[in-house]
Amino acid sequence: MQENQQTICTAFLCKTDSSSSEDYNRRLLIKLQTPTSLEKCDAFTMSFVEYSDVIQDGDVAIVYLGIDSTMPIKVQKGAQTQTRYGVIRHSTDLIGQRYGSKVTCSKGGWVHVLHPTPELWTVSLPHRTQILYTTDIATITMMLELKPGSVVCESGTGSGSLSHAILRTIAPTGHLHTVEFHQQRAEKVAEEFKEHRVDHLVTVRNQDVCKDGFGVTGVADAVFLDIPSPWEAVRHAKTALKRQGGRVCSFSPCIEQVQKTCQALMDQGFEELSSVEVLLRVHDVRVVSMPLPDFGPDPSAPPGPDSRGEAPNHASIALKTTTPPREIPGHTGYLTFATKPRT
Amino acid sequence: MADNGDEDSEYRIKVGDCVVLKRGDIFKAMQIQLGKKVIFEKQWIFLDKTVGQLYSTTFDIVSGGNLLPQKPKNADDASDAKEAGTDNRNIVDDGKSQKLTRDDIETLKEQGLKGQEIIQQLIDNSSTFRDKTEYAQDKYIKKKKKKYENTVTILKPSCRILAMMYHGREPGKICHLRYDTLAQMLTLGNVHAGSKVLVFETCAGLVLGSVMERMGGKFVLLTLQSLAVAHCIIKQPLFPLHSGHGSVVQMYPGGGPVRAGMESFGFPAHFHDTLHEFPICHVNALLAGTLDTTGKHSSAVEKQSDKDKEKEQNQPEAEQAGEQQDGPEDPNMETVTAEEARVEKEKKEKEKRKEAKAQEKRMKLAAAVAQLEGRNADGLIIASRFHPSSVVMGLLKFLAPSRPFVIYSQYKEALIECFTKLKEHGGTVNVRLTDTWLRHYQVLPNRTHPLLLMSGGGGYLLSGTTVATDTAKPSGSQRVEEPAAKRQKLTDTEG
Numbered sequence: 001m002q003e004n005q006q007t008i009c010t011a012f013l014c015k016t017d018s019s020s021s022e023d024y025n026r027r028l029l030i031k032l033q034t035p036t037s038l039e040k041c042d043a044f045t046m047s048f049v050e051y052s053d054v055i056q057d058g059d060v061a062i063v064y065l066g067i068d069s070t071m072p073i074k075v076q077k078g079a080q081t082q083t084r085y086g087v088i089r090h091s092t093d094l095i096g097q098r099y100g101s102k103v104t105c106s107k108g109g110w111v112h113v114l115h116p117t118p119e120l121w122t123v124s125l126p127h128r129t130q131i132l133y134t135t136d137i138a139t140i141t142m143m144l145e146l147k148p149g150s151v152v153c154e155s156g157t158g159s160g161s162l163s164h165a166i167l168r169t170i171a172p173t174g175h176l177h178t179v180e181f182h183q184q185r186a187e188k189v190a191e192e193f194k195e196h197r198v199d200h201l202v203t204v205r206n207q208d209v210c211k212d213g214f215g216v217t218g219v220a221d222a223v224f225l226d227i228p229s230p231w232e233a234v235r236h237a238k239t240a241l242k243r244q245g246g247r248v249c250s251f252s253p254c255i256e257q258v259q260k261t262c263q264a265l266m267d268q269g270f271e272e273l274s275s276v277e278v279l280l281r282v283h284d285v286r287v288v289s290m291p292l293p294d295f296g297p298d299p300s301a302p303p304g305p306d307s308r309g310e311a312p313n314h315a316s317i318a319l320k321t322t323t324p325p326r327e328i329p330g331h332t333g334y335l336t337f338a339t340k341p342r343t
Numbered sequence: 344m345a346d347n348g349d350e351d352s353e354y355r356i357k358v359g360d361c362v363v364l365k366r367g368d369i370f371k372a373m374q375i376q377l378g379k380k381v382i383f384e385k386q387w388i389f390l391d392k393t394v395g396q397l398y399s400t401t402f403d404i405v406s407g408g409n410l411l412p413q414k415p416k417n418a419d420d421a422s423d424a425k426e427a428g429t430d431n432r433n434i435v436d437d438g439k440s441q442k443l444t445r446d447d448i449e450t451l452k453e454q455g456l457k458g459q460e461i462i463q464q465l466i467d468n469s470s471t472f473r474d475k476t477e478y479a480q481d482k483y484i485k486k487k488k489k490k491y492e493n494t495v496t497i498l499k500p501s502c503r504i505l506a507m508m509y510h511g512r513e514p515g516k517i518c519h520l521r522y523d524t525l526a527q528m529l530t531l532g533n534v535h536a537g538s539k540v541l542v543f544e545t546c547a548g549l550v551l552g553s554v555m556e557r558m559g560g561k562f563v564l565l566t567l568q569s570l571a572v573a574h575c576i577i578k579q580p581l582f583p584l585h586s587g588h589g590s591v592v593q594m595y596p597g598g599g600p601v602r603a604g605m606e607s608f609g610f611p612a613h614f615h616d617t618l619h620e621f622p623i624c625h626v627n628a629l630l631a632g633t634l635d636t637t638g639k640h641s642s643a644v645e646k647q648s649d650k651d652k653e654k655e656q657n658q659p660e661a662e663q664a665g666e667q668q669d670g671p672e673d674p675n676m677e678t679v680t681a682e683e684a685r686v687e688k689e690k691k692e693k694e695k696r697k698e699a700k701a702q703e704k705r706m707k708l709a710a711a712v713a714q715l716e717g718r719n720a721d722g723l724i725i726a727s728r729f730h731p732s733s734v735v736m737g738l739l740k741f742l743a744p745s746r747p748f749v750i751y752s753q754y755k756e757a758l759i760e761c762f763t764k765l766k767e768h769g770g771t772v773n774v775r776l777t778d779t780w781l782r783h784y785q786v787l788p789n790r791t792h793p794l795l796l797m798s799g800g801g802g803y804l805l806s807g808t809t810v811a812t813d814t815a816k817p818s819g820s821q822r823v824e825e826p827a828a829k830r831q832k833l834t835d836t837e838g
Contacts, residue, residue, distance in 0.1 A: 100744025
């Protein structure tokens, strides 16, 4: 593909089984970025919803420096990126290399360059707001029953952490309607969706969901709320959801918010309410050495040159175990799920 | 009321559908079959009357085990201002406050009283009910509802529902994998449509089914080569320019892949087109390049399963042949020849069928090999009772670089060993050993608190990403085209 040409022009279709009725909705989605002339595109180019093998100019790649240390990079011919191990030169070190390659930087240290995934993006993205982390995201994805083809409404978009994960799961035939009331954040996240080649799957609306809703009605399989006053948006969630029913989730850090939201959900006729919290515990694998105590020579031990041997003096036992980190995130927020019955 | 049948047809229960029965927190997966008595929560019921109804409908169980759709609830229970007390200081729990005996209640049940009515009877005959606080009354009613309401809801299966079902009913079958842990696996593994995922599990097929649900079945990838073609495609949606995109390869130990859990999802046929299976006893041969799929030298596995099948088939055959020989031994030459000819013909046909089956098997194996031999899988999910270190070291080679893997184990120590092995072996980064802590809350006005019981453990996960194992190119190599001191700092992301 030529430079400056945007997204892949790909359409995914499902081969339907003509002998039985379809259980899942399928839609043909074509987003033509350059309607006048379509170049033949590489079938496999990087995007957050499609793997590719080789790093190309214009890709967004993730540089892995070490545990809990990652950095996103916009790959550009001729550009350089500074890391603590030295400089990475995009043209020589990145473009044309396989994703997963080791790159030695100018100071001699090295890094790995990884294909972007929503999970890597979540830990590398520039925060504009507090974000949702993978643990909550995974729970939300399963409990909202998201899958390819799902139509999802989300507010607030924030920094787009959850949005990217949703897009990955609903691709290639689903759609995300995301609402963000802060103008700059809305613009920034729309820009990122374009750069990450997922913009054909998402519509960003800069409005207040509590007043104006999601901008669509009766189409969503699932609605997600992460806003200060979710109870004010519950009726809009109900409107956005399909008439035949759907799932809703609200994320709130404070229990008072949860109580108000549950009340609003019940008032609006939602069922199967369930509030949970999920916490991640990390176990750091370590070998620890524990010295043996010296109780003095043991007179009752059977005599023999090798039996007791050198045991007491400088012996210790090496133990392979895990230790928890000193501090762990103890709370992110409460997740409240509910089902909208058929209306 | 009168729904447009077509619009809702995919939301209606049909014969043969895989469904999940639900009452409260109890789930049970089942298939809709006419005239078949099934047991659910100690009751025998017929599912016949559910056909044609909408999913998520709740049914009352009436006499004879038949189901009747519930009438929509009237908002009666909540709004009545009930007489209530303020605390329990004067309530003595002597077990005598309920005037109805067990037999009385049985009689009421036999008379066909509905759950709601029985509960009302219990309330009326309780001497302490009106002394309870409002909250205690609510709790009492909830408890009785759980015991006496005779309903069942028919749900469409999903990963969420089946994972909760297995965890509640038969955790041993799924290595005690809790549903939130399964959720983490699917996300950490970046399971999505269009990817190639390897699954090794002994969780009754639940993990396999969940992966398949997130893959969405068969997709065809198109690359548009001209606007004209684009118009063509819009008119004819099934015009593929590239073929098959997205697959799941189930690696299985032992005789055959276990799929009961996967079948419970009730996937449409095209989902199965993306599913392959590969016996792990051939992994080493495949990696060494010595695996033969043409059938010239049948593998031991094939021979063994063929032998077993032959035994089954030879039994009735032998009996048949025996009977025929017992017949009139009068050698009417033509009759005997006709008999013999028939037996011969049957034998030949049996041979043909056997050969056809063997051929099909070989083709399936070859298809799986085709998926694996490129060593370019996009994800690896392991959840089994087998020792994880050995499993992952055997299967990691099939993954492309920069792809995620997730290993589940009920036991942390097994994953500690796995972690160590992976570190020694190299080729992986971002390897983390984690588990999740899940807590449910009761949210009611003035009664909000975590639930009293919580899950003790949901298993552990080891996750990471593969990297290339070949050596890196040093960046110091002097490239003249580079503009001299042009530095691009990504201000937002550094630091």
